[in-house]
Amino acid sequence: LTEKDLIGKRVVVTSGPTIEEIDPVRYLTNHSSGKMGYAIAGEAKKRGAFVTLISGPTSIEPPFVDEFIRIKSTQDMYNAVEESFDNCDVLIKAAAPADYSPKYYSDEKIKKTGESNLNCLELKQNIDIAKHFGSLKKDQIIVGFAAESSDEIKYGKSKLKSKNLDLIVVNNIKQKGAGFKSDTNIVSIIDKDENVESLGTMSKKDLANEILNKIGKLLKAR
């Protein structure tokens, strides 16, 4: 039987990719399937939390939660987080938001030839949602993820600090059975004191509960 240790807590989870439209046909995105964030949201709900799941475009079935918000772009995800941040206890950023978007959106399909073509696409940097809310947090617990292709502990520690997170879950996306799309993940969880706990291959559901166990302890100590 699942322990209902999160009753009375409001948990916001972001999940999946975001997409940045170039024109009515094309967009920029990444490989996130939403599985990691959906597992966390579903398990948090089972443990009694009031769960808001903010999801980019995915093709998997959403878990049973209290509020399910579909968004497209990183700006949309930011807006949705802003709506619920003040009243939440925990924000978990499992999403993979696009870091860049086209500087200009074209209402018309861009042609392959002629003056406006796609040989050169100007980009602008999107807002970093985790960093923004990390700088604003009062007593919220913010958990970030880091998708790295090398030196994940080093980059994870640096993101934990620069985004003012309470925990960061780092995965090396080059490892088989870790990161994007798979039903499993292989991660290390780093806390504010830079303690690193490295976990072996496990289902995203089991990992969700490992992460929620750590959050539960932080909530108790608050």
Ligand code: PMT
């Ligand atoms: O969805 P799945 O297929 O199950 O894959 C899971 C996952 C690989 C997407 C997940 O485990 C993961 O690692 N998510 C974070 C991916 C990512 O964007 O990492 P990052 O290192 O670029 O970003 C670091 C943190 O900042 C993340 O918590 C991210 O959500 C957040 N961020 C990033 C960019 C941005 N503009 N705003 C943010 O809030």
